Amino acid sequence: MIAFIALSAYLLLLVGEISFGQQAFFAISAYGSGMVTAIWSWPFWAGVLCGCILGGLSAALIALPTLRLRGLYFSIATLAFAEMVRLTFEIFRFQVEVDGEMVGPNGSDGFRNVRAVYEQNISPLDYMLIIYALLSLVLLGFIILERSRLGSIFRMVGEDPLLTEMQGLNATGYKLLAATMAGFIAGIGGALYVHLYTYVEPKIFDVMLGVHSLAYGLIGGLGTALGPLIGVAIDIGLLESIRITAGYRMIVFGGLVALLLIFRPRGILDETAVHWLRMRWRRLRNVRG
Amino acid sequence: MLQINNICTNYGAIEALRGVNLDANDGEITCLLGPNGAGKSTLMMTIMGILSPREGTINFNGTSIVNASSGQIIDKGIALVPENRLVFPEMDVRDNLMAGAYSRLAKEKLECLADIDEMYRRFPKLKEREKQLAGTLSGGEQQMLAVARALMSKPKLLLMDEPSLGLAPLIVEEIFQIIRDLHSDGTSILLVEQNAHMALQVADRFCLLEQGRITFTGEPGQLEENELIKRAYLGSS
Amino acid sequence: MAADFIQNCLDGLMIGSAYSLLAIGFTLIFGVMRRLNLSYGPSIMLGAFLGTLVYLEFQAGNIVVALVTVLGAIAAGIYVERVCFWAIRRGAAAASMVSSFAVWMQLEEIVTVFFPERTYSFPSMIEAEPITFGPFFLAIENLIMFLSAVLLTVILHFCLYHTRFGLALRAVSENPRAAEFMGINISSIMFWAFVTASAFGGVAAYLIISTDGQVTPMFGIWATFKGLIAMMLGGMGSIPGAILGGLLLGIIETNSLWYLGVEYRDLAAYFVLFMFLVFRPGGIMGQVSVLREQAATRRV
Numbered sequence: 001m002i003a004f005i006a007l008s009a010y011l012l013l014l015v016g017e018i019s020f021g022q023q024a025f026f027a028i029s030a031y032g033s034g035m036v037t038a039i040w041s042w043p044f045w046a047g048v049l050c051g052c053i054l055g056g057l058s059a060a061l062i063a064l065p066t067l068r069l070r071g072l073y074f075s076i077a078t079l080a081f082a083e084m085v086r087l088t089f090e091i092f093r094f095q096v097e098v099d100g101e102m103v104g105p106n107g108s109d110g111f112r113n114v115r116a117v118y119e120q121n122i123s124p125l126d127y128m129l130i131i132y133a134l135l136s137l138v139l140l141g142f143i144i145l146e147r148s149r150l151g152s153i154f155r156m157v158g159e160d161p162l163l164t165e166m167q168g169l170n171a172t173g174y175k176l177l178a179a180t181m182a183g184f185i186a187g188i189g190g191a192l193y194v195h196l197y198t199y200v201e202p203k204i205f206d207v208m209l210g211v212h213s214l215a216y217g218l219i220g221g222l223g224t225a226l227g228p229l230i231g232v233a234i235d236i237g238l239l240e241s242i243r244i245t246a247g248y249r250m251i252v253f254g255g256l257v258a259l260l261l262i263f264r265p266r267g268i269l270d271e272t273a274v275h276w277l278r279m280r281w282r283r284l285r286n287v288r289g
Numbered sequence: 290m291l292q293i294n295n296i297c298t299n300y301g302a303i304e305a306l307r308g309v310n311l312d313a314n315d316g317e318i319t320c321l322l323g324p325n326g327a328g329k330s331t332l333m334m335t336i337m338g339i340l341s342p343r344e345g346t347i348n349f350n351g352t353s354i355v356n357a358s359s360g361q362i363i364d365k366g367i368a369l370v371p372e373n374r375l376v377f378p379e380m381d382v383r384d385n386l387m388a389g390a391y392s393r394l395a396k397e398k399l400e401c402l403a404d405i406d407e408m409y410r411r412f413p414k415l416k417e418r419e420k421q422l423a424g425t426l427s428g429g430e431q432q433m434l435a436v437a438r439a440l441m442s443k444p445k446l447l448l449m450d451e452p453s454l455g456l457a458p459l460i461v462e463e464i465f466q467i468i469r470d471l472h473s474d475g476t477s478i479l480l481v482e483q484n485a486h487m488a489l490q491v492a493d494r495f496c497l498l499e500q501g502r503i504t505f506t507g508e509p510g511q512l513e514e515n516e517l518i519k520r521a522y523l524g525s526s
Numbered sequence: 527m528a529a530d531f532i533q534n535c536l537d538g539l540m541i542g543s544a545y546s547l548l549a550i551g552f553t554l555i556f557g558v559m560r561r562l563n564l565s566y567g568p569s570i571m572l573g574a575f576l577g578t579l580v581y582l583e584f585q586a587g588n589i590v591v592a593l594v595t596v597l598g599a600i601a602a603g604i605y606v607e608r609v610c611f612w613a614i615r616r617g618a619a620a621a622s623m624v625s626s627f628a629v630w631m632q633l634e635e636i637v638t639v640f641f642p643e644r645t646y647s648f649p650s651m652i653e654a655e656p657i658t659f660g661p662f663f664l665a666i667e668n669l670i671m672f673l674s675a676v677l678l679t680v681i682l683h684f685c686l687y688h689t690r691f692g693l694a695l696r697a698v699s700e701n702p703r704a705a706e707f708m709g710i711n712i713s714s715i716m717f718w719a720f721v722t723a724s725a726f727g728g729v730a731a732y733l734i735i736s737t738d739g740q741v742t743p744m745f746g747i748w749a750t751f752k753g754l755i756a757m758m759l760g761g762m763g764s765i766p767g768a769i770l771g772g773l774l775l776g777i778i779e780t781n782s783l784w785y786l787g788v789e790y791r792d793l794a795a796y797f798v799l800f801m802f803l804v805f806r807p808g809g810i811m812g813q814v815s816v817l818r819e820q821a822a823t824r825r826v
Contacts, residue, residue: 018623065804066803066804069803069804069807070807072562072762073758073762073803073807076754076758076799076803077800077803077804080755080796080799080800080803081796081800083792083796084793084796084797084800087789087792087793087796088793090789091789091790091793207747207751208747211564211624211627214624214627215624215627215628218621218624219624251631251632251635251636251639253628253631254628254629254630254631254632254635255628255632256628257624257625257628258609258610258625258628258629258632261610261621261622261624261625261628262609262613262625337706337707339703339706339707358709358711359706359707359708359709359710360709360710360711362709363708363709364709369707371703371704371707375701375703375704375707376704377696377697377700377701377704378700378701379696379700380696380697380700384693384696387693388693388694388697388705388708388710389708391690391693391694391697391708391709391710392708392709394690394693395690438708442708442709
């Protein structure tokens with residue numbers, strides 16, 4: 001599920017913006033979808049959709065004033081926003097009695113008893129499938145995006161906003177679009193998370209999550225949407241395989257990342273690598289003819 | 290004085306200089322003309338030690354400087370007035386001048402302070418604006434400041450990269466008068482210019498740099514003026 | 527009522543002065559490198575933990591602890607500089623920041639591995655009664671913190687404007703290419719800027735922690751954020767801005783703590799920051815910083 005936030009951050013990186021705050025939309029969606037399913041007993045899918053829409057909407061709302069800001073200022077603004085969201089959820093209490101129990105977000109205790117999954121009879125296995133299916137769907141979306149005109153526009157905006165403007169395209173408008181989409185994607189992750197674990201608490205969406213997500217994209221490579229996923233895989237893979245030195249995981253991971261970035265500042269699968277791979281693929285296909 | 294032999298430098302992935310041969314003589318104004326993109330600024334940066342050439346040698350007064358750092362090159366007596374002036378915008382005039390003398394400051398602070406007064410004598414307008422932030426000066430004043438700043442390191446050879454760029458014609462006249470004055474004081478100058486007309490009025494010798502190579506060396510008047518200006522601005526095809 | 531407010535502001539100024547020091551450290555690095563160092567807090571935290579180590583193992587006195595803290599911070603800072611900034615070529619700003627994040631993780635983990643307890647005691651600076659004047663009172667430790675910060679700032683100002691090193695530092699901050707043309711060695715300046723920033727951070731860490739009397743592994747993130755927020759409030763890249771920003775942050779915090787309660791304290795700070803960013807990104811110092819930033823925008 002973290003993959004969703006990673007992809008979300010990646011989308012913004014494509015249009016040239018570094019966002020430390022995608023976890024905010026993860027949170028908003030988690031709380032939103034959790035509330036509608038637990039308190040008002042909406043069906044699961046409706047809840048997820050609601051969460052995602054909330055994620056996308058809030059992203060758009062925040063993007064409007066902040067996209068005017070240049071580079072680093074924007075990044076800090078996203079960070080500030082994410083922290084505000086987190087801190088607000090620490091305070092936010094909204095409890096309603098449902099079937100004799102108090103249900104609802106309860107400040108720093110978090111939001112428990114989001115049982116929609118169990119009440120609506122979705123088995124754990126089904127749920128896993130749902131997660132992977134949605135992830136694949138999003139990935140597919142990205143792949144389509146890469147090959148589409150919109151995808152090229154996004155990359156253009158990321159490389160040179162001025163040039164894009166001169167082509168008659170509204171760079172800020174596209175950034176806004178990207179931001180909304182990114183918020184939506186992060187929202188998918190959030191809604192899935194809260195229903196899987198049946199609870200969510202503000203501690204989870206700290207800046208660490210946000211910066212981690214960003215890092216995954218930069219490690220795995222900015223050339224393709226698979227990049228962030230590779231980043232996530234490496235981190236989890238490391239966690240699993242080095243159980244003996246579990247306490248040193250971050251030291252190793254951190255060291256590897258730092259080393260990697262010295263040699264490949266745009267990640268393993270950066271644009272040149274992807275381009276090279278594509279060329280090889282084409283050559284292979286031509287040979288087979 | 291300055292002998293450049295077969296210098297090949299890359300700027301990123303582009304081969305900007307492909308075997309440049311150039312001589313600048315003591316006490317002369319040598320002028321480097323050429324269209325945009327010919328590699329003039331790359332050559333300046335190579336001489337100053339900012340870029341390292343792939344091949345070739347640069348000798349200054351007998352010693353090789355091809356792999357020296359910019360600090361060492363300044364110590365040897367070469368200074369640069371950069372393209373677009375590049376004054377330090379939030380430092381005042383005085384600090385800019387001090388920055389020019391950076392490599393001397395460690396050993397000769399008092400002489401540097403005296404030299405600042407000398408600069409003020411030479412360029413009274415700078416004295417007037419002594420405490421003003423360099424970014425607020427006019428184009429011509431900034432150019433003057435950039436020249437004075439470069440002079441603070443007491444160079445024997447002064448490199449000037451497009452000093453007339455972006456300046457009004459009257460100011461350009463002033464700048465070239467400064468160049469003439471420096472020449473009569475004995476400073477050797479390597480002048481890179483697009484404004485071929487003005488440059489040829491002061492040059493003792495000139496070279497044409499096109500696509501990374503020197504294609505002509507000679508004295509003003511040797512190449513027909515029209516042909517020259519055409520090639521300087523547009524390049525030969 | 528007004529008395530409460532003024533008391534809060536006084537306390538705010540005191541703690542704010544420490545924030546200012548952190549912000550100055552951030553600003554020095556940002557000014558010279560044009561990148562954020564996310565490892566700033568953790569690197570000075572490492573220094574602080576080394577300080578607590580000598581205190582607990584060797585019963586070292588205050589001066590030694592302070593020295594070890596600062597030197598530890600500098601050592602960690604050098605590590606960060608070499609790995610995250612010096613080794614990564616100029617254009618890749620995002621890579622440097624993510625690398626500094628990675629090293630942040632490393633440093634935090636190193637601390638938690640070697641110091642597994644949740645909190646460690648740290649020698650208090652001084653045991654004394656607060657000074658009172660009128661209806662107000664000042665804790666002695668806070669006053670020392672404030673005065674030390676003022677002293678350091680004065681020293682920094684002198685250094686920046688009256689020494690060769692300071693001249694070079696300012697030149698590199700304004701235009702690295704032109705500085706190179708003057709014969710200034712950019713790598714060397716960046717290195718020393720880092721050392722200076724780490725030293726400031728180390729002192730700030732010592733002051734804050736010895737006032738608290740204890741140090742926890744959360745200090746790293748906390749310090750990074752305070753420094754970052756203070757720097758942004760004052761105007762990114764401006765040293766006077768860093769000072770003002772830190773003081774402002776301190777005042778905002780103490781007042782929101784008093785009037786709104788502990789949950790709102792950090793929220794208020796972030797809220798003010800956000801408002802500033804949207805309406806006045808240059809912070810208190812305004813246009814100056816924004817112009818400087820324009821010179822520094824780079825591709826991701």
